Amino acid sequence: MAKKSEIKLIGTVASPFVNRVQFVLNLKSIEYEYIEENLACKSELLLTSNPVHKKVPVLIHANKPPICESLIIIEYLDEIKPDVHRILPSDPLERADNRFWANYIDNKFFPLYEEMRVTPGKEGKDAIKKRIIEGSVLLEEAFIKFSRGKTYFGGDDVGYLDVVLGCFIAWTKFTEKNNEFKVFDEVRTPRLVEWVKRIWSHEAVKDVIPGNEVLVNFYMMLQKYRPPRAV
Amino acid sequence: MAKKSEIKLIGTVASPFVNRVQFVLNLKSIEYEYIEENLACKSELLLTSNPVHKKVPVLIHANKPPICESLIIIEYLDEIKPDVHRILPSDPLERADNRFWANYIDNKFFPLYEEMRVTPGKEGKDAIKKRIIEGSVLLEEAFIKFSRGKTYFGGDDVGYLDVVLGCFIAWTKFTEKNNEFKVFDEVRTPRLVEWVKRIWSHEAVKDVIPGNEVLVNFYMMLQKYRPPRAV
CATH class of the missing domain: 3.40.30.10 (Glutaredoxin)
Known part of the structure; x- marks a missing residue:
């Protein structure tokens, strides 16, 4: 160690x-x-x-x-340190599939939260909301595939995609509150709603997730240095 | 096989x-x-x-x-197929460094060629040229570090970054010709100038690199479907 x-x-x-x-x-x-x-x-x-x-x-x-x-x-x-809590699976095809969804989350899904922040006007924001919701459905389908009826993307315990998507939970809740909508909801993404609760209380995660005050301060800094686009 | x-x-x-x-x-x-x-x-x-x-x-x-x-x-x-021509090195730190530069090439460097195409006016294009040239210097430094005085990023034979950057040679020459400047030149990036010649004639590469006619046709399609921005 x-x-x-x-x-x-x-x-x-x-x-x-x-x-x-x-x-x-x-x-x-x-x-x-x-x-x-x-x-x-x-x-x-x-x-x-x-x-x-x-x-x-x-x-x-x-x-x-x-x-x-x-x-x-x-x-x-x-x-x-492959011997303690392996993050990526060992099968090459599953590794490829995990990497694909990690790239989707980082390069397509999460950037929409920032796009929401900088886009002015209700019409513009509604269009972004629609894309986030479409993305959430893809992620629900991915969860069904990867979890194989178990608790996490990684199966019985946290794996690569749990870590990759899990780190966005605090910003997800913040974005939901700020924009009065649900990224994950009971009807559209019931499994991810349950998954969010489990990740949120996971031993390895709960002391790391930033509190609301931290997010508010960071958001204010973003608003100052990278203000929303003009209408 | x-x-x-x-x-x-x-x-x-x-x-x-x-x-x-x-x-x-x-x-x-x-x-x-x-x-x-x-x-x-x-x-x-x-x-x-x-x-x-x-x-x-x-x-x-x-x-x-x-x-x-x-x-x-x-x-x-x-x-x-790790036993035939290993692409990524086996050392975890070197793997990480290779992946870092691959991401740089794909997400920062190469997108500038497309940015050049869609940016109107001399002033705008000159600003992109400057960024491409700054990037080429970073890549020359990376080449010096990775090649350790040998022929390729991968050392004695083609490795991960040779493949990652090497696939852009045809589009590099095309972009140079279209915009009357050199991405890699003898003064600024002498090692990459030599490297381009070696990659260009490598057995595994030479039948794959697209000819000029292919690039021209693709470029025309881009101009049609994703036209340059208005001035």
């Missing part, structure tokens, strides 16, 4: 991408030093660790070169 | 993402059936194989569920 100081994680508490790395570190019982970053005034450590994107999360393992981007970090952690 | 009919690849000859899968199939001496897709009128096979994105490439292995997205397909091929 890694010693306490062997793994450092540069992050910010409001970032779902950071939270997801924390989920995996917890699942694998890897101790780590957490370094909170101020995104409004980025540290020298972040700028030199991720000079290309200048973004969190960054993971530094025993003074080796830093590793950037959450999905890449997760695969790294799964490769250096 | 896979039998001829065991692997099917749905693609279009002008797509660098399809070409990159073909590189890997050739490197691994995997025979496959190639099915050319007409993107202007998508086939039932494509729509049912990739209902989420409706894009090529799609790989179908022995009637199993289809695999979509080029980088995911490449990792799959590397996992089912």
Whole structure:
């Protein structure tokens, strides 16, 4: 097991991408030093660790070169510690299918929340809502396929897609509240409604999910630095 | 080795993402059936194989569920046939670093070529050129790091990043010619200039790279269906 100081994680508490790395570190019982970053005034450590994107999360393992981007970090952690709570399945086809849906969630689904924030006017927002709802149905179908009647995308316990989608629960609830609609609901996505409750109370997750105040502060920062588009 | 009919690849000859899968199939001496897709009128096979994105490439292995997205397909091929021409290195940190640069190339660098096409006016295009040139310098530095004084990103022979960046050579030359500038040049990126020549004549690559006529036709289709933005 890694010693306490062997793994450092540069992050910010409001970032779902950071939270997801924390989920995996917890699942694998890897101790780590957490370094909170101020995104409004980025540290020298972040700028030199991720000079290309200048973004969190960054993971530094025993003074080796830093590793950037959450999905890449997760695969790294799964490769250096495959014996404790394997995240990706071992079958190549299932791995491919997991990666496909992770990309869908990161590149198509979650960006719609930000699109909702910056899109002005009811008509524009309603069009985004429609796309989020279409996406939620695809995710429900994916859940049915992956879970095979069990509790998580990963089956009996949390797997790759539980981590990937699970880190967005706090922002999902925040987006629902802000926009008066449900991303996941009992009629359209009954299994994901149950899944959200289970993930939310999972031992490895519950101390990582940011509270409402953290989200509100981050949202205010976004509104200031990347304001909604003009009507 | 896979039998001829065991692997099917749905693609279009002008797509660098399809070409990159073909590189890997050739490197691994995997025979496959190639099915050319007409993107202007998508086939039932494509729509049912990739209902989420409706894009090529799609790989179908022995009637199993289809695999979509080029980088995911490449990792799959590397996992089912690791003994012939390993594409990703085995060290977890090097794997992470390779994946990082692959994402940079796909999500930051190559999209600038399309951005160049749709951006109107000299001033707008010059700003994109500047970003492409900045990217080329980052890629030269990455090449120096990965190649360790040898011939390819992968060292003595073609590796993951050779495949990932190599598939864009034809579109690079096309973009250079169309916009009267050099993406890679002797002064700024001397090693990549040499690397381009080597990739271009590599046995696994040379029959896959699309000819100029193919690119011109594809470009005309793009101009028609996704015309440049108005000034």
